[in-house]
Amino acid sequence: MKKTGLVFILTILLFLAACASKSYVKFVDNSIDRQIEIKDVKKRVLENGFTQIQVDGINKTDKYILFKYRVVWEDKDGFEIKSLATNWSDFSAYKNANFRINIISPSKKAVEYQLYINKD
């Protein structure tokens, strides 16, 4: 009984920790998930204090597709940090192949991100 209670509390804590993160990757158009899939999102703080994110995905289709992405960066208090990354940038997804998006934060203050992916 005690064990079940502990597992329940741990699950709740993990859920809350996940909710606390304001960073995410999102498809603007839901139909995109039929074409590509996000496999992994890595985030790290570099020695110089800048945050780096790497998104790994796969193009599940039999055709080359050009997508675009934009990143909105926020400071630790949730305030947006304006940068050129908020403009759309193209990225290529070759047919039946993996793709990778690698981005550096615009400053040390930028710690959370929202990465949006859309059709070109």
Add this chain to the structure above:
Amino acid sequence: MKKINILLSATSISLLLLSGCAQVQRIDPNNDNGAQVMGLDYRDFNEAAGKAVQSMLKSPALDKKDGGRYVLAISDVKNDTMQHIDTDQLIKKIRIELLNSGKVFVTTAIGSKGNVDAMNKQTRELSENENFKQSSVAKKGTLIAPDMSLSGKILQRNIGIDKDKQQVEYYFMLTLTDIKTGFGVWEGETFIGKRGSAKSVAW
């Protein structure tokens, strides 16, 4: 006959007035799906500046050992295209982004024409003007010399494909130089290519 002439004139004038009132559409830079042009537009400058800055921030060239900031001077950025471009369209975006990154201070005391603020010199000439409180005048020896310099050029190549089509290639080439050693510590090139009607003008 006279009546028909008057009617025709009135119709022509009305049409002219209407064409003058044709709707003007304002560009929404956040969601601009407008047709591409053969020349360079703001979307191309945004892309080139964004890629250059990302590349600079990823490289260790601007990481000062003590965690401080380098002083960056903006040198010549040559417009080697057939268009009348103010290269500040590119450089200003890079300057803002690098300044906001906290990695550099951008000096306006020295640099290429257009990147120097004349007030740096003029205010120092006030040291002999008794109308100014002398303790508020910038002293000699207070300007900081740059550690780094940013230079480059925008290059254009036009290639005819056939009598109806042409290809226009643009290269945004930038170099970051360590002024003490003269070494290029970062180099970046962004290519933007466009293919379209040979009748389109790319200048």
